Amino acid sequence: MSRSIAVLVAGIAAVVMVLSKFIVPLESAETTVAEWFNAAAAIAFVLGGASLLKMNLLTISARGPGWGYAAVTLVAFLITLGVGLLKVGVPPSAAFPDHRMGGTPDAEGGALWWIYEYLMSPITGTLFAMLAFYVASAAFRAFRAKNAAAVFLLVTAFVVLLGRTYAGVFVTSWIPSDVPWVSWLRLENLSAVIMSVFTTAGTRAMIIGIAIGVAATGIKIMIGLDRSYLGAGSGGGNG
Amino acid sequence: MLADAALPAEKAWFAADKLPLLAALAVVVAAVLGSIALARGGRPIRIRRLAGLDAVEEAVGRATEMGRPVLFVPGIQDMDNIMTVAGVTILGHVAKVAAEYDAEIEVPTSRSIVMTAARDTVQAAYLAAGRPDSYNADRIYYVTDDQFAYVAATSGMMARKKPAACFYFGCFFAESLILAENGNAVGAIQVAGTAETAQLPFFVAACDYTLIGEEFFAASAYLSGEPDQVGTLLGQDVVKAIVWITGLAAAALGTLAALQGPDGALRPFVSAVRAAMGGGA
Amino acid sequence: MASHGGTPSAFARLDRIDRRWIFLAMFVAVAAPILWVGVTGKTFPEAPTPAVQGAFDAVESLPSGARVLVSMDFDPASAGELQPMATAIVRHCVLRGHSICAMTLWPAGGPIIDGTMQDVLGDRPDWTYGERWVNLGYRAGFEGVMKQMNSRVSLAYATDVRQTPLAEIPMLKGITGIADFDLLVSISAGYAGAKEWVQYSVSPTLTGAKPLKFVAGSTGVQTPQLIPYYPNQMAGILGAIKGAAEYEYLVNEAVLKADPAAVVPPRFQEAQRRMAPQLFGHVLMVALIVLGNVVFFGLRGRESRA
């Protein structure tokens, strides 16, 4: 029963949003819904924090494997949240110099800014930078020219990798740049042609296909054929 | 509030410039719903052969010969991600082939709900293959939610057990590289499928077969056998065919208009249609 | 894998190489040029690609005093690639006399706006807040924020980050919806970012009377997915650090052309400096792939002979 109501809610919401694109008086309905949507998105972040709290508390109380690390996460979370909500050390805003809560929570000089600048930035930045090492290792051990398709892929990758740095200019500088019949063979020009012709065509076809797929999913949600969203929550990962 | 006052008093109730969009939406809706109705009506819909799916049998067969396990990774996202759902559907097929060949199948997951879903799927596959006794739930286990910890544990497992076939079907991020690299190092046949565009190049370069984007969803729809899913697939093909023909006609018209020169009769028409579709002048 | 006889072949030894040597090679390939460039201060000349030139022209061609909405949709994890772009585009806007309205759709984007504006406006006290630039900050809601801004910016943002109501901000006078800006810029690391701006805010205006001009800066991972939108749905794209370097080069050239005696502060050449580690990193990658394949086919040849 409640599932059917949920499916109905989703269907009606979707249809109204589609109609508001065409029926002008519905535009204000759309912006109101957008406002609710945004507030729900903000609360989803609160939900994320709460579920992190719950998970780590469970790990700690059960003394599960790595509970010490869970405790570190918990302490880091609570400290950051605390200084953020209380605006610890935040310089007051120029317009309201006497108001304690007038400043921006992450303004330079505040405690939350310090955490952002000196803990969050370097660690997330380095976690992403690690991918440079992994891709190098995979380059040596996994990217094999096993078939013609892979050869095509790797050769294109070489052209782009070299053509997008000075290496391309250096390697093919012997090709005259003022003879239009051959100058496109210079690596820097060739990589530009790959982008403007092949990537444009290939990606255009792909995004057309994806758009059709998204539209089909939307239709199924509107008529209640697709209910997979009633499943579970999700997380993310490093791209 | 101020903005409302500035608007003209007599406002059209319908956004006229969106008429082409409405037509396009109508075409898509008609194609998809019509095809679903067709599929529900019991009309058989053929799906083309997918090299990546054909490779499943070959890879599992080889694993059986070598007496080594088969590894299946359903991505690192939860069941609300459509790629994970598609991955688990394909897991059903792989498990069925494995059951028929009597190969061991190993499924480490990054989410506990995915583990539950994977266990149900694999058990059903073993039952369908007539070997319910060979099903071992312990081989399908949850590792950790954390991305790199998951990939580290899975890599370690791969190094120890040396699977002869590795399947990666689902939503992948940076771990795609590390998994494919380790699979390569143990000499496994690797088959991947994802719609995560940034990871596709790496899978194509490092795996033996890759189901690319929509191909991945098509494989899942085909294997699920549900008329709604197969019908949707057909509906999408119909829209693609319309795009194909429209595109060809557009190119012909555009070229003709260009050949006619700036004063040609076709030019205003082409510009108007193009602009109405949102393609500039 | 296969080693024949007592001593393993060179191929087999290479194939079993500890991957930490590869990590070390990558570190050296990137670190050494940084030290070298840091000491010498030399950079490579850049030849702008059409998409970057398009972005530059979009900013350049606006009349002085135009209003530009810059959405910095990234967090510190991608700042290595995108910060130089943000700095270069904002600097170009300021040099051309455009007013800037900054915002972000990413929760961790707030301090990035502050940092960028401080970098660019540090020596421009004449660029008063409220008159020439304004910081709206972060708002949760992704596409929901775009939808609201399409009809009225004040629906999404009641005040700026300094708690000033939008109606009292001089530079936003006459701005109702997003299409009232002369240009939209998104420096984007993924969702929500440039692609969503194209879909939700730019494309709907293309069939109307005043199409919204749009320029995107994007990470290497996302760039290929934006290419089909150029030049129809976006005026230009800065792709990865190379795009940033080209844009920096164009802006610096324009400065030097206007005043040959001008000195370009080194903080405005960040991306150009980064092209040196980039060069060696790329060459190493190519070399590793080639070497890996030589080893692979070398071993396979031996196996089939044995």
Add this chain to the structure above:
Amino acid sequence: MSQFQGTPGSPVDPAVARRANRLMIAVLAVVAALLVVRAWVGTEVGSGADAQVVHGYGMVFVEAKGAGHVQVPAAEWAKAVAADPAQQRVTVSGPRTVGVWAAALMTLAVLSFLWRDNPVYKLAESVVVGVSAGYVMSTAVWSSLVDQVFGKLAPGFTKAYLSPGLTTTEADWWALVPLGLGMLLLCRLSARLSWVGMFPLAFVVGVFSGWRFVQYVESDLLAQVATMFDPLYVTGPTAAATVGGTLCAVLVLVGVLSVLAYFFFSLEHKGPVGGAARVGIWYLMITFGASFGFTVMGRIALLAARCEFLFDDWLWLIDPAGKH
């Protein structure tokens, strides 16, 4: 568990592993000793008569301005000290210098994973998980909930205690709707009540899929198909430009149509469809190759940024941006 050490190609032989570890420690010790020596010698900041020698790494200088402090290059400090040795206007900032050290150590902690999995890496990872969640949550509260929800329900209280710039004075009870949605969403945390969370989720999914349905078709289908009106015959200023332009235009159209053909699933790849699909796969491979190149480019750029931080902000080995 040292997962990466267990992978093939790593020193599985314990003696080799021990030797590698000893070598690593020796290298680190040498680097540390060199850094100590360099700190003792000192680094010169400022120029000419203003030059001062500083001993240490990662120091951040600030100048008092208004209510807060702003970061200034070390050279400013050198100038200020040269003018007045007792000045207090430009000083070393304790918290920020500690911050640079913390950032540097955390950077190294993450990089240490490359050597092998270790507790220091796990510590950095645990810290960042907690810190990011806390940061995002407090930002969401301040930037969205305070103004958009609390401010509408209790404008007087919010203006007095939380958000002095608030202009609304009367309560807007419609704001209860998003609040209610949010409360229901929070029910998902409880096992017993999680079914209640289904409704706000259905609302969000419905709204979102309605928007996506329209915008994908408008932007990625209709507007993209519109580009196919591009003429296949392009005239350029020279013969080469005409040939090149025409060829490119033809290649783009052929590419779009052939890749689309590859993604036809209800037709077997035989005959003309098969031919088109085969051309399509070549286009896809080139597209992926370019994508591969761009992705690698991005990864390396991020690494370069981290290296620059270590060498510039922390170790003061280089000063390309004039920070010291």
